[in-house]
Amino acid sequence: MSAEAVTTLTAGHVERSFRSMASPVQLRVVRPGSDAERHLDRAEDIIRSVERHCSRFDPASALSQANAAPDAWHVVPDVLADAVLEAARAHHETRGVFDPRVLGVLLAWGYDRSLPFGTDLALPAAVPVPAGKDEGEEAVAPGRAALPLPPWRPEVVTDGGLRLLHLGGLPIDLGGIGKGLAVRWAAAELVGAGDGVLVDAGGDQHLAGAGPDGPLWRVGVQDPHGGGQPVLVLDVTDTGCATSSTLLRRWRAGGIPVHHLLDPRTGTAGGKGLVAVTVVAPDPAWSEVWAKTLFLAGADAVAAHAEHLGLAAAWVRQDGTIGTSSSMDPAVIWRRDRA
Secondary structure, three states: OOOOOEEEEOOOEEEEEEEEOOEEEEEEEEEEOOOHHHHHHHHHHHHHHHHHHHOOOOOOOHHHHHHHOOOOEEEEOHHHHHHHHHHHHHHHHOOOOOOHHHHHHHHHOOOOOOOOOOOOEEOOOOOOOOOOOOOOOOOEOOOOOOOOOOOOOOEEEEEOOEEEEEOOOOOOOOHHHHHHHHHHHHHHHOOOOEEEEEEEEOOEEEEEEOEOOEOOEEEEEOOOOOOOOOOEEEEEOOEEEEEEEOOOOEEEEOOEEEEOOEEOOOOEEOOOOEEEEEEEEOOHHHHHHHHHHHHHHOOOOHHHHHHHHOOEEEEEEOOOOEEEOOOOHHHEEEEOOOO
């Protein structure tokens, strides 16, 4: 166990906290059993393994090595092979709206390293302001291949016990889905650790069993405009929860605002009129995928898209108004009417 992790014991629960994947991570077990520490060790190990192998910001990671030659075969650890397969499934299920190959545009905008993102962070990027666009409109990266790209079909094969990966010709960013998968796999390691468990990696969550104060877990949905009060409070259990938001990862490239939620169909910063979308779904990785997919639908289409997909979703528009889908409404125990 890393010396950086801090474990706190109380009469009712055990909690371990550390940083990984550029996020604060919290593992909590409610009314823990005698072997809860062993479960926590395994859960921490899997999260750190995802960071070690699936980060594009670490030049020594398996993903970085594959990205350096995306048109070649690479021997990779299981955790990366499995993550790429799940990302490919998400690409197929969302009909290309989820596409890890947006990395090329993000790099063109200057998002080439892990940074303390915040409002008006300036990154060096040669992205001109297109003629006729005012500040605040969508930014378009130069030098991008024709969009949309053809369907992504990475290959993973097993040969003599080794996992071999071919990315299909372009480098990728596993970012959000990688974090969601880390939460999924860590939660699996906590099964049986106690009466209830929480895995929280920078807001990507899995909540199971009984919460610390009752049969459900109470979740506050953060105000994406930066206020101290949540916009919604939910009661949930045995589910994942994830939010796609422009609160932190936004900056200025070529003098205009951009953010990391990029629409692969257009090569622009997507989600017009929205600042955040939260999805509650059984799996934390798919909560992340669907939250991003709904965000890219934009304020005008997000409600219809959520209803069509049957997703429990909530969204916050740029004007501060809050929307929820009919599948989310039963979980909402409090909402703020307006920013």
